[in-house]
Amino acid sequence: MGRRIFVGDIQGCREELEALLEAARFDPSADRLMPLGDLVGRGPDALGTLRLLVELGAEPVLGNHDLHTLRAAAGVRRPRPSDRIDGLLAADDCDELMDWLKAQPFVRLEPDYLLVHAGLHPKWTNPEVRLALVDPVAEHPHSTFATRVRYCSPNGERPDGDESAAPPPPPFAPWYTFYDPAQHGGRRAVFGHWSQRGLVDEPQALGLDTGCVWGRELTAWIPEERRFVAVPARRAHASPSGD
Ligand SMILES: [Mn+2]
Numbered sequence: 001m002g003r004r005i006f007v008g009d010i011q012g013c014r015e016e017l018e019a020l021l022e023a024a025r026f027d028p029s030a031d032r033l034m035p036l037g038d039l040v041g042r043g044p045d046a047l048g049t050l051r052l053l054v055e056l057g058a059e060p061v062l063g064n065h066d067l068h069t070l071r072a073a074a075g076v077r078r079p080r081p082s083d084r085i086d087g088l089l090a091a092d093d094c095d096e097l098m099d100w101l102k103a104q105p106f107v108r109l110e111p112d113y114l115l116v117h118a119g120l121h122p123k124w125t126n127p128e129v130r131l132a133l134v135d136p137v138a139e140h141p142h143s144t145f146a147t148r149v150r151y152c153s154p155n156g157e158r159p160d161g162d163e164s165a166a167p168p169p170p171p172f173a174p175w176y177t178f179y180d181p182a183q184h185g186g187r188r189a190v191f192g193h194w195s196q197r198g199l200v201d202e203p204q205a206l207g208l209d210t211g212c213v214w215g216r217e218l219t220a221w222i223p224e225e226r227r228f229v230a231v232p233a234r235r236a237h238a239s240p241s242g243d
Contacts, residue, residue, distance in 0.1 A: 001030070001224065002027075002030040002031050002032060002224075003030070003031045003032070003222050003223075003224040003225065004031070004032045004034055004110070004222065004223055004224065005021075005024055005026060005031055005032065005033050005034060005220050005222055005229075006034050006035075006036065006113070006115070006190050006206075006208060006220060006221045006222075006223070007020065007033065007034065007035040007036065007208065007218070007219075007220045008035075008036055008192045008207075008208030008209040008210055008212070008218060008219045008220070009035075009036065009037065009038040009063065009192040009193065009195065009208075009209040009211075009212065009213070010035055010038065010039050010040075010043070010049055010212065010218065011038050011039070011040060011041050011042050011043040011065065011212065011213040011237075012039075012040045012041060012042065012043025012044055012045050012046040012049050012084060012085075012213070012237075013043045013044070013045070013049070013212045013213055013218060013233065013234075013237060014043075014044075014045040014048040014049040014052060015045070015234055016212050016218040016231055016232075016233055016234060017049060017052065017218065018052070019218075019231040020218050020220055020229060020230075020231045021033075021056075023229050023231055024220055024222060024229045026056075028056050028057065032057075032059060033053070033056050033057070033058040033059065034058070034059045034060065034108070034115060035053065035058055035060040035061075035192075036060070036061060036063070036115060036116075036117055036190060036191060036192035036193075036208055036209070037060060037061045037062050037063025037064075037065075037066055037117030037118075037147065037192055037193070038063035038064065038065040038066060038117065038192060038193065038209075039053060039060055039063070039065075039066055039101075040065060040066065040069055040085060040088065041063075041065025041066070041068065041069065041083055041084070041085065041213075042065070042082060042083065042084060042213050042237065042238040043084060043212075043213045043237045043238070044084065044237055046069070046083075046084060046085045046087065046088040047087045047088040047091050047097075050088065050097045050100075050101065051093070051097070054096075054097065054100050059104075059108065060104050061104065061105060061106055061107060061108055061115050061116055061117050062101070062104050062105070062106050062117060062136055062143075062147065063117035063118070063147050063192065063193060064117065064118070064147040064148050064193070065083070066101060066104075066136075066147075067136050067137075067143065067147060068083065069083070069085050069088070069098075069101070070098060070101055070102055070136050070137050071137055072085060072089060073089055073094060073098045074098075074137050076137065082238065101136075102136055102137070105128070105131070105132065106127075106128075106131040106134065106136075106142075106143055106146045106147070107120075107127045107128040107131050107146065108128070109128050109185075109187065110187070111187075112186070112187060112188065112223065113187055113188050113189075113190050113223065114127075114128075114184055114187040114188070114189050114190070115189075115190050115191075116146055116189065116190075116191055117146065117147045117191060117192055117193050118145075118146060118147050118148050118149045118150065118175075118191060118192075118193040118194070119145075119146065119149040119150070119152075119175035119176060119179075119189070119191055119193075120145075120146065120149075120175065120179060120189065121142075121145050121146075121149075121152070121156040121175075122152065122154055122155070122156050122175070122178035122179070123155065123156050124156075125183065127146070127184075130142060131143065131146060145158070147193070148193070149175045150163050150174065150175065150193070150194055150197075151163055151167065151168050151172040151173060151174060151175065152172060152173075152175045152178070153171040153172055153173075154171060154178055157172075158172075159172045164196055174197070174200075176189060176191070176200070176202060176204065176205035176207070179204050179205055180204065181204050188203075188204060188205060188206060189204065189205040189206070190205070190206045190207075190208065190221070191205065191206070191207050191208070191209075192207070192208055192209040193209055194207055194209055195209045195210065195211035195213075195214060195216070196211075197209075198210050198211065198216075199219060199228075206221060208220070208221060210230065211233075212233045212237075213233070213237045213238050214233075214236055214237070214238060214239075214240055215233045215235060215236030215237065216232075216233055217230045217231065217232055217233060218230065218231050218233065
């Protein structure tokens with residue numbers, strides 16, 4: 001029987017992705033590869049990572065670094081050297097890869113899980129519908145929230161300033177403390193984006209960004225087997241930050 005492989009933030013770490021697929025004994029003819037966004041950005045091989053994900057028929061959600069990459073390719077944002085996407089943007093197949101990336105959603109619904117890169121606004125119902133028509137190349141508050149939130153208030157306000165220095169005081173709390181699966185068809189939320197927090201394994205939510213690009217681990221959850229699979233980073237590919 002086919003399995004789903006939910007994978008945390010890959011960020012251009014193609015070698016670690018290959019090692020993870022090997023460790024999980026991924027079968028592209030039967031299994032589904034479902035990355036939680038930030039497929040590229042800061043890591044060493046953005047181009048090879050995207051080519052591999054297309055080849056394997058991956059079903060990702062979009063992350064903030066993916067949006068930045070699409071905007072850089074469209075010429076509306078300037079890539080930074082730390083993005084490490086110059087090779088991707090210069091590749092012969094860049095347009096094809098960007099068309100594939102642009103077609104990916106912000107939210108995916110499975111019967112039992114809801115996939116989103118960063119998180120959901122506490123007041124959103126049917127987030128997949130709300131975000132379905134949002135253009136990833138243009139700035140939009142809903143896509144910004146879904147790809148960047150860490151802390152928010154019960155009303156969905158985000159704190160000002162740097163959340164990585166110290167947690168913001170109440171009423172702010174990790175967004176998933178306000179997530180109620182009963183409001184979303186009983187689905188458990190799966191997300192990435194929060195490497196500083198690391199693995200989150202709460203009854204209502206699962207966070208899989210374990211900081212591969214920062215030299216920690218690339219982690220997957222296989223719901224059909226109820227197990228995590230993780231591989232160590234080959235090295236620290238970038239210097240620490242909260243992204
Ligand atoms: Mn992110």
